[in-house]
Amino acid sequence: MDRIVITGGKPLRGRVKIGGAKNASLAVLCASILSRETIVLDNIPNISDVRVLIEIINSMGARATWENIDTLKIIPSELVNVEAPYHLVKKLRASNLLLGPVLARFGRAQIAMPGGCNIGVRPMDLHFKGLAGLGAELSTERGYVSGRVPGRLKGARIYLDFPSVGATENIMMAACLAVGQTLIENSAKEPEVVDLANFLNSIGARVRGAGTDVIKIDGMPNLEVGCRYSIIPDRIEAGTFMVAAAATGGDVTLENLIPVHLEPLSAKLREANVDVFEGEDTLRVKAERMLRPIDIKTMPYPGFPTDMQSQLMAMLSTTPGTSMIIENIFENRFMVANELKRMGARIKVEGRMAVIEGVPALHGAQVKATDLRSGAALIVAGLMATGETEIFNAVYIDRGYHNLEEKLGSLGATLWRK
């Protein structure tokens, strides 16, 4: 059942509820092992990335179990194993976020390196620089990062050369158990970083300034507070539905989201002649008029998110005129262009730039997802196209979208698994 088949050409209409944020859930799950008390997390999406991370922390001795469809209970008190093995880590890059918390709690860690992935080499030098700045001694051998901390981690001033989401999160988590104060300068400002900081504070940490360029953490000897915490909504899942609504000339209201997190995308959709109406925790996307071409540059938050770039490329492939996308975050994120071309798109890729000449229509074809968001883009393309589109490697899509077929089906799309 690793294929999704779509009969396209229907505008999406209706209401859809957005689930919890994948990237915030992964970071918070890693952070939960800093605590010694029971933690209950609400709004956790039951997607394969989350399930793999649960398997990893359970293999380390934690006890994480689903209480209901999106509530997870974690008992981290019996965590004993400081090793995250390769056969699990290779399935999930974000398991590199265990390095900071494991080092901070146990003074040593052995985490398999996840390696590169289809969207780029994804180095970890900034993670290492930050953790070494806190006093960890790190070495890499046979594909594993080994770390030890002589005594305890010590608060320090860490400047990030680039506001990396993962490095900010790893350093922030480790600093919570360091002696003294840590400053992370040029830190990432993504909403998921803020969510992680809020969670850390709710288990007794002292983190201030998340969402700005400088995060200040006052280390504590232990984190002994249990908590119940609800994860923020997934802005990328929401964004994918917004683009799918716009690309099919539909009218969709998204519920349970934080509109300000979507502002970079809403602004671009409005520029493309789409109506976007904001409610308190809803957004309505209505596309009645002919779309206009736009230019996009991906940037760290609050710039345009790299995770929405591929879906927009699908939409722009039938937008009259010439659009341009510049990808500034990951060097290899245009692979979906070749798949869209199989459906009739006209896209030229030159290094980090893609130029898209709008064609009158896409036609259904057999295509393959190469990563999570390219898979989402092919879903958008399939919904727009005439005829039948068969998307191979749907397993990538399952990494980040819960109940995608059901949700799209409820908006009037025709699609099924094969």
Ligand code: UD1
């Ligand atoms: C996170 C998100 C991912 C999103 C990305 C950018 C998770 C689980 N994943 O990934 O969905 O696309 O943010 O918003 O939250 N870099 C270095 N050295 C490092 C770390 C990063 O050079 O040590 C570079 C990367 O190669 C990339 C850029 O920094 O070019 C951004 O990466 P980063 O913000 O770290 O992304 P992730 O945390 O991996």
